[in-house]
Amino acid sequence: MDFSQAIIEGFKNYVKFSGRASRSEFWYWVLFIVIVSVALTILDMALFPAAGWSPLSTVWSILTIVPAISINARRLHDIDRSGWWLLLELTVIGALLILFWACLKGTAGPNRFGADPLAGTAPVTQPG
Numbered sequence: 001m002d003f004s005q006a007i008i009e010g011f012k013n014y015v016k017f018s019g020r021a022s023r024s025e026f027w028y029w030v031l032f033i034v035i036v037s038v039a040l041t042i043l044d045m046a047l048f049p050a051a052g053w054s055p056l057s058t059v060w061s062i063l064t065i066v067p068a069i070s071i072n073a074r075r076l077h078d079i080d081r082s083g084w085w086l087l088l089e090l091t092v093i094g095a096l097l098i099l100f101w102a103c104l105k106g107t108a109g110p111n112r113f114g115a116d117p118l119a120g121t122a123p124v125t126q127p128g
Contacts, residue, residue: 001117002024002028006024006032009021010032013070013071014067018114019074019113020075020106020111020113021075022078022118023102033068040060069086072098075101079101106118
């Protein structure tokens with residue numbers, strides 16, 4: 001999955017908490033969120049220098065919190081863990097564990113949460 005596909009999937013599956021998300025889908029989504037957040041923060045500082053808060057960044061965060069949670073849950077499903085493990089992010093140690101799990105390779109083949117999102121996308125190798 002490439003960058004644009006991950007963004008499209010992230011918004012297309014806005015509130016989809018079932019299924020699985022590959023590492024590339026998850027990390028491209030995180031990269032997209034960070035890039036837009038930084039750009040909006042800079043824009044907020046330029047447009048609203050006297051404001052005590054960042055209105056554009058705040059609206060962006062509100063708009064993307066649900067898809068961020070859903071893609072996190074689907075990423076956990078890819079490593080055969082329940083989305084309820086996301087509650088660990090309320091602690092520092094738990095957030096580090098979730099980060100570690102997000103870096104792991106997904107379960108090969110189908111698991112209890114659905115089909116492998118990378119099934120059939122492996123490159124063909126030539127013998128010889």
